[in-house]
Amino acid sequence: MIRREDTNRRLREEQDAAFQQSLREDQERERKREEKRKAEQDAKQAAADAERRAKEEEDARQRAVVDAAEALQRRKLEKAAALGPAPPRGSPDTTAVRIRLKDGSSHQRVFSAQDPLQAVFDFVESLDQLDSWQYSLVSTYPRLTLSQTSAQQALSQLQLVPQATLFVQSEDGSS
Known part of the structure; x- marks a missing residue:
């Protein structure tokens, strides 16, 4: 068991x-x-x-x-508003400024000869075709490069009277 x-x-x-x-x-x-x-x-x-x-x-x-x-x-609208109305063409003590952009377009506006260069910068920055915020304005003859450092000088002091053509030159050197 x-x-x-x-x-x-x-x-x-x-x-x-x-x-x-x-x-x-x-x-x-x-x-x-x-x-x-x-x-x-x-x-x-x-x-x-x-x-x-x-x-x-x-x-x-x-x-x-x-x-x-x-x-x-908003910036373009602010710049356009800062410009105010243009003086009538042909008025005494005015200048016609033509701006040429990189894309070949041309834009013109009349300014008072006593307006500061900043008014031209404001005009340029109000343009829809502007593709660079870092730029200078360049005249061909006599060659003159205008930057924001001279923005407070009057257009007459910069010899941009009675008319001027300025090219937008990007900061990278292309015009």
Whole structure:
């Protein structure tokens, strides 16, 4: 009888050991499945986060472009408003200033001979075709380069009376 009990006990121990081994294997498979599910979920979340960040960056770039365009338009309107009305053509003590831009377009306005050069800069900056905010005005003969440093001098002091043609020269050297 002892043998039978020993056999039964050994059989139960073997069954318990097999059950424990099977349970560990099941737990390991479940752990791996959970890790895989979590990794897939993390990858989906990372992709969603990257897509959201990319969209936010694109929205920010678009807002910056729109803001820059609006700021440019506001600046042009401010410069146009700063000009005030032009004196009538042919009035005494006036000068006709023609501005040539890089694109070949030409724009003309009459100024008082006592207006500061800043008025001409304001006129140039009010033009829609202007593509550079860093520029100088250049006359051909005699060659004279006018920058913002001389903006307070009167047009008559700069010998731009009774008429002048000025070219817009970008700061990078192209005219």
